[in-house]
Each structure stands twice: as C-alpha cells, then as structure tokens.
C-alpha cells in the first residue's frame with residue numbers, strides 16, 4: 035500500500051458514486067476524478083522508489099480501463115442486523131461490520147445474486163440457516179459474467195454438511211437462472227492461511243472456467259485469480275510480450291504462477307516453462323493444462339524460495355524469470371538468489387510498491403530497470419499494481 039495521507043487529503047473533485055464511501059474500508063479515492071487517481075498513484079510509486087534510493091527510473095507507462103464494475107470477485111461478510119441478514123464489508127480501518135446495499139466496483143450480476151439470496155432467506159428456513167452458519171460469501175464470475183461461483187465460508191470448524199444445501203441452490207437458481215449459478219459450496223477455511231481445508235456441501239462444479247485472450251483457465255475453488263476483468267489481456271501482454279512480439283527463448287520460470295496466467299502463453303513461445311506455486315490445487319490445474327501446450331514444461335508445488343535454493347545447485351538457467359508475488363513481495367533472499375542465477379530478463383509484477391522497492395534495491399545493482407508500467411487493477415482504491423522489467427547489466 036502507498037502512503038495515503040497525500041491522496042486522502044486531496045480536495046474532493048467529484049461526488050462519490052457509492053453511498054458507503056467514507057465509511058467503507060473498500061474504496062478510498064471516489065472523491066477524486068479517475069485521471070487524478072492515476073496521477074496520484076504514479077507520483078506515489080516514484081516517491082517510494084526515491085525513498086528506497088532507487089535511481090535511473092524510466093517513465094511510467096500507465097494502463098487503465100473502466101473504473102467501475104471491474105471486479106469479477108467480491109467477498110462479503112454476513113451478519114444479522116436487527117433480526118435481518120445483511121451483507122457488508124469492514125468499516126474503514128477497522129473490523130467492525132458495515133452493512134452495504136451496493137458496491138459499484140463489483141460486476142453487476144454479483145450483487146444481483148447476493149440480493150436474491152437475502153430475499154430467499156426471508157422465506158426459506160434452510161437458506162436462512164445457511165446464512166446463519168456462514169461468516170462470509172464469495173461471489174466469483176467468469177469472463178462473460180455468464181457463470182458464477184458461490185463460496186460460503188463457515189464461521190465454525192465444527193459446522194456440519196447441510197443436506198439441504200443443494201435444494202437451496204436449486205431454489206436460488208430458479209430466481210437467478212440455472213445457467214448463471216454454476217457452482218456453489220459451503221466450506222471451512224483455515225483462519226491463519228485462508229486456505230479451504232474442508233468442503234462441507236457442494237452443488238455443481240468445483241471451480242470456474244475463465245477465458246483470457248486465447249487461453250481457458252480452470253480455477254479450482256479457493257484458487258487465486260486476478261480480479262480486474264477489464265485489464266487481464268493488458269496484464270498478460272505486458273508480461274509475456276515485449277513490444278509487439280512474444281518473449282521467447284529456451285527456458286522461462288514463472289514464479290508465484292497461480293493457475294498459470296503467464297506460464298501458459300509463455301509455454302507457447304518458450305521451449306520450456308517451469309511454473310512454481312505454493313497452492314497444490316493450482317499446481318494440479320496448471321500441470322494438466324501445460325501438458326497439452328508444451329509437454330516439456332512443468333509446474334512445481336513449492337515456495338519460490340525453496341525452489342530457488344534448489345535451483346542454485348541445478349544446471350537449469352532461464353533467460354526469463356517472471357515474479358508475481360502476493361503483497362509481501364518476492365523477498366530479499368529470493369532476489370539475492372536470482373542475482374546469483376543471473377537470468378537475462380526479470381519481469382516483476384507487484385501489488386505492493388513498498389515491497390517492490392525493497393526487492394528492486396537488491397536487484398538493481400545488477401539489473402537495469404528498462405520498463406515500468408502501472409496497470410490500474412484497483413480503481414477507486416489506493417492499491418497500486420505495477421510491472422518492473424529488468425535487464426541484466
């Protein structure tokens with residue numbers, strides 16, 4: 035996250051579109067015109083780089099798309115307020131529940147289905163019981179918004195399966211459409227890691243198909259996928275292509291690969307791709323997909339640091355390394371190992387410029403920053419997604 039004070043204190047330019055703006059912890063920038071938001075984010079990125087002592091910073095190339103209804107996935111808290119179930123988010127800077135009636139950054143069908151479920155729970159005792167045992171509901175839509183996956187997260191690890199879960203989902207399908215509601219489950223997730231550890235009840239598929247450019251991805255329930263449905267093509271292009279042409283060579287590593295958003299297109303232009311991902315279910319999905327594209331390519335279930343420590347003693351040396359870590363960043367040890375492995379090019383996709391700046395400080399004595407992109411995946415919020423392209427000096 036970037037330093038908020040300057041942006042939050044900026045004078046209001048427009049009326050916030052959402053009635054919950056200010057109270058809700060989700061968005062912070064609705065008081066600013068979208069162009070101003072983009073400008074502030076670029077300024078903040080450069081300020082963080084300067085603070086970290088980084089120089090020779092190229093001009094930032096911004097990429098943006100529609101600033102509303104962009105999210106393909108939302109996760110809502112469920113609470114009873116004055117006897118009625120309500121969906122909501124955390125209040126700003128707290129864990130206090132804020133009931134909401136709309137969320138204009140979410141794709142529209144997500145709210146339609148959530149609202150239909152609240153209505154159903156008024157008359158259907160099992161639907162009400164389902165909301166009662168659930169702390170949160172995640173709604174995830176595919177690329178066309180034609181298929182939806184619902185995941186109910188149980189409050190308690192002693193929650194049992196619900197024999198009537200299937201019937202409630204069929205009742206919901208009757209309201210929202212059989213086609214739309216493709217997959218649903220009641221699960222229990224480990225509170226520390228957030229990983230789903232038990233599926234208690236299930237209806238329909240165990241994941242969602244999502245098309246980006248020419249690739250169809252299968253995202254098993256609980257797997258990571260980028261949330262901005264408008265900028266996925268741009269993100270993939272900036273990582274897998276250089277100018278107009280695909281990045282190509284003998285070997286590429288895609289570290290923090292998820293279900294292979296980048297590995298799969300790279301496997302079409304590289305002789306071989308090795309994808310590394312900590313979530314074993316995502317690795318299974320990716321392995322199956324890579325087998326069809328490029329039998330020499332593979333996906334490994336490991337943490338990036340474990341993989342790099344082993345790689346140091348192996349002979350494989352990639353010409354391209356893609357890094358797309360969570361907010362914690364790749365980390366100093368991973369970057370030091372990469373310096374030793376010395377790939378010709380590193381493409382670092384970052385969702386937190388603070389950890390990116392820390393990691394660039396390790397890489398940049400050995401690598402020149404040749405490209406810097408800001409892909410605004412999270413309009414109306416202070417989150418900054420950037421791509422740093424580094425070439426060996």
Ligand SMILES: C[S@@+](CC[C@H](N)C(=O)[O-])C[C@H]1O[C@@H](n2cnc3c(N)ncnc32)[C@H](O)[C@@H]1O
Pocket residue numbers: 258259260289290291292293294295296310311312313316336337338339358359360385
């Ligand atoms: C920001 S996502 C990027 C995924 C993918 N590149 C994409 O764009 O869809 C980060 C991914 O790193 C995985 N992950 C988290 N910690 C990890 C670690 N220490 N080593 C490897 N993968 C990790 C997560 O499961 C998640 O799939």
